[in-house]
Amino acid sequence: MNLDSHLPPITTSSEAAYHEQTISYYDGTISLKNGTIKTSTQNWQTEPLFDGLKIIIIDNNELLCKLPHSPTSRIAGPCVCAVWNRGDAEGSQSFPAGCLLRYTAVTLSANNLLNNFTESLETLDSKLQLHANKPKLITIPLPQSIRKLCIQISNCPFQGNFRNMYLSGKALELAAHTLETIQPSSQKNIETKFKGANFEKIFMAKDILIQRMQNPPSLSELALLVGINTRKLTIDFRKVFGDSVFGYLQTLRLDAAYQMLSEGELNVSSIAYQIGYTPAHLSVAFRKKFGICPKDIHC
Structure with missing residues (x-):
């Protein structure tokens, strides 16, 4: 266009x-x-x-x-x-x-x-x-x-x-x-290294985490959903995304919380439940990740 x-x-x-x-x-x-x-x-x-x-x-x-x-x-x-x-x-x-x-x-x-x-x-x-x-x-x-x-x-x-x-x-x-x-991303090297079925399955796992952020599957359930054993999923997920499955999920949740807090339409408690956290859990994780409390985000 x-x-x-x-x-x-x-x-x-x-x-x-x-x-x-x-x-x-x-x-x-x-x-x-x-x-x-x-x-x-x-x-x-x-x-x-x-x-x-x-x-x-x-x-x-x-x-x-x-x-x-x-x-x-x-x-x-x-x-x-x-x-x-x-x-x-x-x-x-x-x-x-x-x-x-x-x-x-x-x-x-x-x-x-x-x-x-x-x-x-x-x-x-x-x-x-x-x-x-x-x-x-x-x-x-x-x-x-x-x-x-x-x-x-x-x-x-x-x-x-x-x-x-x-x-x-x-x-x-x-x-x-x-x-x-x-700089030219190392993603191309990762794609070359993991070209094939496993690479596709790792990205499928990522998509499932995004879709089910509020109520995510367990690691074993995720591995079953994408057709790969748990150990292989754990190792290859970290190689591709630079983080564990749980760490990646937490980043997704906290990024979503940050975006919703920035928009200023929902309070901290509502946002916490939307991303699958309790308000207290969100406050602790958010402060650890960003260095400030959720309520301190400028709207």
């Missing part, structure tokens, strides 16, 4: 209301912003692109993005966007009217990236096209590690200079996680 044929002409608008909760700068080469955007009408906004790498974490809702020499992209959260640009260029974006979009953005100057990440440039170049003469956009699903960092940034426990010190470190962590994630 060509989005451009269904959209109004791009114009500059200042209808968006930006609420930036935190801003931090580190050594003049990296910056961090975290906050919300809400528009009263769905207009396009045009702004200069950053000279270097801009990483934007979209926590919820969606937007449209237009870069030079590229078709319009629809970006739906939760996701991570990385935009690489050199020189003068403009990009445009449009947000749904009336929707509150939460975001975190980190910028890394071109010189910083090119001078300090030389060992990774070859693999990064294959994804970001560092030497291309037009901006490059990459969108990936939001990893758990980056979501956790965004929550910590939103709930910075410090003030003054200590706040800037804390946020500077989180900005660097977020950039490191993103750069590592957008």
Whole structure:
């Protein structure tokens, strides 16, 4: 589907209301912003692109993005966007009217990236096209590690200079996680290694966990459902997804809880029962995973 044929002409608008909760700068080469955007009408906004790498974490809702020499992209959260640009260029974006979009953005100057990440440039170049003469956009699903960092940034426990010190470190962590994630994925190697029936069964097990998150099967029942023995399921699941079956299920549940808490339509108790937890169990697991209590999520 060509989005451009269904959209109004791009114009500059200042209808968006930006609420930036935190801003931090580190050594003049990296910056961090975290906050919300809400528009009263769905207009396009045009702004200069950053000279270097801009990483934007979209926590919820969606937007449209237009870069030079590229078709319009629809970006739906939760996701991570990385935009690489050199020189003068403009990009445009449009947000749904009336929707509150939460975001975190980190910028890394071109010189910083090119001078300090030389060992990774070859693999990064294959994804970001560092030497291309037009901006490059990459969108990936939001990893758990980056979501956790965004929550910590939103709930910075410090003030003054200590706040800037804390946020500077989180900005660097977020950039490191993103750069590592957008490198050519090891998923292809995993697919090659596990090509065949077992690989299909492991992903079938994952789908069952997603569908039955509230009332999941036991490990032995899950193994029976996908037609693989329990030991093989346990070993191969961890190899493919980097976590145990139980650990993966807990992440699914806590991610779902975080999303529902962010939407602000249900209380903690209702959300806990929807994902198969008691309120007390949810509070303990949520704090252990994200470092804050469920009630502390910004709505």
